[in-house]
Amino acid sequence: MMPAPDSQLFVRPNADPIDAMNPLLSAPITGDPSPQLPNLRRDRPGDTRRRPWPGVVRLAAASLAGFCLGAGLWAATPAATEVERLKMQGEANEEGGSLVISAQLKPPAGPKLPVLLATHLTHQIDVSTGDTSDEFDLDIEMIQGWPKEIVFGLAGQGDILDVILAGDWLAGWSVRHTGEGKRELVLELAPTNRLRVLPRRLTASVIAQHRFPGSSERTVLRWEPLRLVPERTAWFDGWLRIVTLPLYQVRVVEAVNLTPLDAELAPEELRPTSTSGGPPPLFFQFHGRPYALELVREPADPEAGRITLRDARLEGELSDRRAAFTLTGTLHVAAPKGSTFTVLQGDCALTGINHDPAWRARVRDRTVQLVFDKPGDYPIELRFEARVTETNGWNRVRFRVAPAVMQRLTLRGLPEDTRFRFPGAALPQREGEVFRTLLPADGAVALDWSRARPETEGRLFYAVEAFSQVTVSPGLLRQTDLLELSVLQGEMSELTLALDGPGEVTRVQCAPVLAWEVQPAGDDHGRRLHVKLNQPQKGKFSLQVQM
Structure with missing residues (x-):
């Protein structure tokens, strides 16, 4: 018998589609075929001759079985695929026929398999x-399944600007x-x-x-670059390439799960195609686990983009x-056109400067x-007068010149006995007819000088502390005096002690004693x-007198 309309048919994998359709193939085509094929047209009423319908029916049954079996092949488990609302319509005659098969297929029930992905990142x-x-x-x-969304953890510093995924x-996307x-x-x-045919690979x-x-x-600068950490991935690997401008050099101060590589070992599409004069790119490879790193960016040339003063000398x-x-x-100029450089500031008056068409001088607010109009190396000679003020017998000047390495200062016109005060720098030392020293690193000049006064000794002041020991024996008295002297001012070259009473001095002991007499x-x-x-004695010394 033919299945009734809207009937259900279950087709299992590994089942013979012809056996699955045995009820259709064994149905006789005699008498009134209406119960078996309600939609097949008869030529004449009461005509019981055999027609080519059995072949058509067998073709329809085989097609239906193959359709149902093909639907069952998507099942990943042995569970049956359910076919609902099966319908078959058609007509046949001696010249031919037509057949339409429709059904609603339901995937097999069972546990849902997890989604597995493999991610390769550059x-x-x-x-x-x-x-x-x-x-x-x-x-x-896509190793297994099809996810509704793919999630990447964001680590490090940075913001996502755009995401482009191949295809539709x-x-x-969102953060x-x-x-x-x-x-x-x-x-x-x-x-x-x-x-819809699902792709096995997605590129983004x-x-x-x-x-x-x-x-x-x-x-x-020191920072931790942004990184993508995939979730629910079965495998994760890839490459890391770091490129910088010629002005900088980049150092990796900390790297986790990263293997450094030479440029020739990197993929060909990542290798530099031309040299821009900057440092070569850095290449790393990672496998299996997420990576992490911390970078430092610093100037490749400390003088890049700057103006510096070299071989500087200041003479006064x-x-x-x-x-x-x-x-x-x-002046070494590595800065672009229009850059300015301060060579002098403070209580000064500019009296002369050499001329060069590549730069011009500007005086404003002391x-x-x-x-400068262009980079290059330019000699400079700057002449100026500094304001001299006097405070408590000291002459002083205050100004600042452009900083330089090991900038020498030479002073002329001062007598040999000149005294100096020079905070932040070594005191000038006499060399022949001049005084020489080095300026502070910041170029600041805070110099004081004055004539040295003749040294004179002040009056002698001293203090004495005495200890006396008297020994009395039959017919004899002995006395020993210990004097502790402290010279407070001046120098002591001789000492006079008053003797009062009978008795004779027998001995005077002291390391610096030259002679004594009464x-x-x-x-x-x-x-x-x-x-x-x-x-002459300064400070403290001792004197012992025996009588």
């Missing part, structure tokens, strides 16, 4: 002055912030249907950027009321600046002990 970092740009090229292979499989303060890049895939490009506010060519002619200086050297006091009432020292 990450390129371009380092410039104010920011870094990151480009991630993704190659995603990207429905949208999702989790409750733990983490970020995720979410790629939403377009919905699928059973009549992610563009990101990280800015450095307020940075310049001379700024040293000084007197009590006048200070004339001459600054000479070579400051002398040079404006002399009359000049009157009839006493004597004096006069002690001469072998050299």
Whole structure:
């Protein structure tokens, strides 16, 4: 018997489609065929002759069985594929016929398999002055299943600008912030249907950027670049390429799960095709696990984009009321056109400067600046007078010249006994007829000088502390005096002690004693002990007198 309309037919994998359709193939085509094929047309009423319908029916049955079996082949498990609302319509005659088969197929029930992906990533970092740009090229292979969205964790510093997915499989993308303060890049895939062929690989490009506010060519920067960390991936590997401008050099201060490579071992599409004069790119490879790194950007040439003073010398002619200086050297200009450089500032008056068509001088607010039209090396000779003020007998000047390495200062016109005060620098030393020293690193000149006064000794002041020991024996008295002397001012070359009472001095002991004698006091009432020292004494010393 033919299946009734809207009947259900179950076809299992490995089943013979012809056996599955046995009810159709065994149906006799005799008598009234209406119960078997309600939609097949008879030529005449009561005609019971055999027609070519059995072949048509067998063809229809085989086609239907193959259709149902093909539908069952998508099942990943032995579960049966359910066929609902099976319909077959057609007509046949001696000249031919037509057949239409329709059904609703349901996938087999069973546990849903997890989605498995394999991700290959190529990450390129371009380092410039104010920011870094990151480009991630993704190659995603669908090993099992088809996800509704692909999620990448975001680590490091940077912001996603755009996502480009090949084909029309990207429905949208967004950056999702989790409750733990983490970020995720979410790629939403377009919905699928059973009549659409799903690709096994997807390719995408992610563009990101990280800015450095307020940075310049001379700024040293340290940061952690942005990285994509795939979730629910069975395998993760790829390449990392770091490119920078000729002005900078980039160092990797910390790297996790990254293997450095020479340029010839990197993929051909990542190798540099031309040399721009900058440092060569850095190449790394990673396998299996997410990577991490920290970078430092610093100037390749410390003088790049700057103006520096080389071989600088400052010579001065000084007197009590006048200070004339001459600054000479070579200006190395590595800055663009229009750059300015301050060569002198402070209480000074410009008296002369050499001329060069590549730069011009500008004086404003006690400051002398040079404006350059192009890079190069230019000799300079700057003459100026500094203001001299006097405070407590000291002459002083205050100004600042352009900083330079090992900038020499030579002073002329001062007597040999001139005293100096020079904060932040070594005191000038006499060399022949001049005084020489080095300027501070910042070029600041805070110089004081004065004539040395003749040294005179002040009056002698001293203090004495005495200890006396008296020994009495039958018929004899012995006395020993220990004197502790402290010279407070001046020098002591001799000492006179007054002797009062009977008795004789028998010994005077002291390391610096040269000679001693007892002399009359000049009157009839006493004597004096006069002690001469072998050299003038300062500070403290001891004297022992025995009587």
